[in-house]
Structure formats: C-alpha cells, structure tokens
Amino acid sequence: MKCIYFIAAILFLSGCTSSVNVHKGWSDIKYYRIDFSGHEIKKLPQGARLVKEQKDIAIGVLDSNGDTGEFVVSGHITENDYTVEPMWHFYDYSEGFTTTSFDGKVKPFTTYKITNKCQPNDTYTGVSDRQGRTILFATEKPCELEITFPREIHHGE
Missing domain, CATH: 2.60.40 (Immunoglobulin-like)
Known part of the structure; x- marks a missing residue:
C-alpha cells in the first residue's frame, strides 16, 4: 500500500509539461522576450536564456525561419498563458x-x-x-x- 502512495506522490510532484514553439514574422527584429506568467521554463531552445533571477521569462534570438525554437514549461498552457515581444538588443x-x-x-x-x-x-x-x-x-x-x-x-x- 505504501508503494502505491509513493508512486502517486512522484507523479503528482513531477507535474505535467507543455512545449511551445512560436513563429514571429518580424522583418528587422531578431531578438525576443517570452514571459510564461508563472509557468517555470524547464528546457530552453538554442539561442535562448533565462532572464536574471527569473524562472518563467527568457530572452532569445529568432532562428532563420522566425521561430523561437521549442520551450518546455511546467503545467498545461495555451496561447493566452504567455506573451512574446520583440526586443532591441539581447x-x-x-x-x-x-x-x-x-x-x-x-x-x-x-x-x-x-x-x-x-x-x-x-x-x-x-x-x-x-x-x-x-x-x-x-x-x-x-x-x-x-x-x-x-x-x-x-x-x-
């Protein structure tokens, strides 16, 4: 019986994750800031890094297709749960x-x-x-x- 509770606790604590890849067609802007509003970023795409002292906000460089690359974040998210804004400088x-x-x-x-x-x-x-x-x-x-x-x-x- 203890084993079952232990497994359930591990599943509960691990939580679920979502992945997001955002496409932006900005003509002359290559940097972005993405804010997942309380959803911790678990994995960053190439060209991105966390903002100092933040776990849910990152800055990055759009790839040649205008994509952010894949972010993996905690919890279930929709398009309304994050914002992506163009940035001047990195x-x-x-x-x-x-x-x-x-x-x-x-x-x-x-x-x-x-x-x-x-x-x-x-x-x-x-x-x-x-x-x-x-x-x-x-x-x-x-x-x-x-x-x-x-x-x-x-x-x-």
Missing part, C-alpha cells in the same frame, strides 16, 4: 511603452524614438503596433530610457 533589462493621446486613449501606429540615457548614441526609431505598444528596449544594466515623438509634418499649412 540584454536582461528591458522596458516598453504604450503610445497614447493626451486624453489617455491608445494611439496606434505612432512614430517614436527611444534613447538609452546611459549611452545616448544607442537609439531605436519605430512605429507602435495596433495596440500602441513599442518595441522592448533592452539595456546591459539598469538605465533610464527616454521616448520622444518626431514632429509630425502637416502638409498645406
């Missing part, structure tokens, strides 16, 4: 922004420029996505980032 410290109008409404497809205040020549210029999100701008150490918006040109004025 560093642990990252921050992204959401572009909004003055009244706080999301403003998609807005041109922006992010500057690393620790290294002012390190900049990224892009356009926010349909949810107003910018790229995750990553730095080697904690640094202040500045976001600016190039002046829009109004024709006929």
Whole structure:
C-alpha cells in the first residue's frame, strides 16, 4: 500500500509539461522576450536564456525561419498563458511603452524614438503596433530610457 502512495506522490510532484514553439514574422527584429506568467521554463531552445533571477521569462534570438525554437514549461498552457515581444538588443533589462493621446486613449501606429540615457548614441526609431505598444528596449544594466515623438509634418499649412 505504501508503494502505491509513493508512486502517486512522484507523479503528482513531477507535474505535467507543455512545449511551445512560436513563429514571429518580424522583418528587422531578431531578438525576443517570452514571459510564461508563472509557468517555470524547464528546457530552453538554442539561442535562448533565462532572464536574471527569473524562472518563467527568457530572452532569445529568432532562428532563420522566425521561430523561437521549442520551450518546455511546467503545467498545461495555451496561447493566452504567455506573451512574446520583440526586443532591441539581447540584454536582461528591458522596458516598453504604450503610445497614447493626451486624453489617455491608445494611439496606434505612432512614430517614436527611444534613447538609452546611459549611452545616448544607442537609439531605436519605430512605429507602435495596433495596440500602441513599442518595441522592448533592452539595456546591459539598469538605465533610464527616454521616448520622444518626431514632429509630425502637416502638409498645406
């Protein structure tokens, strides 16, 4: 009888795992950050590593097909249980922004420029996505980032 309980305990403690390979068709971005929201990463694909002091967040390099490679994580997950975001640089410290109008409404497809205040020549210029999100701008150490918006040109004025 004790043997049966012991086997059940081992099965319960080992838990189940899920595997995920995400395809992203980003044209000029090769780095990504993936957050499994509390599901511990058990196995990383080639070109990926855990973010410092995290067990459920990794950064990596997309392969030539635009795939992350296979992640194995604890528990059962669906597409709603993780997020994958494009990154500028392959560093642990990252921050992204959401572009909004003055009244706080999301403003998609807005041109922006992010500057690393620790290294002012390190900049990224892009356009926010349909949810107003910018790229995750990553730095080697904690640094202040500045976001600016190039002046829009109004024709006929």
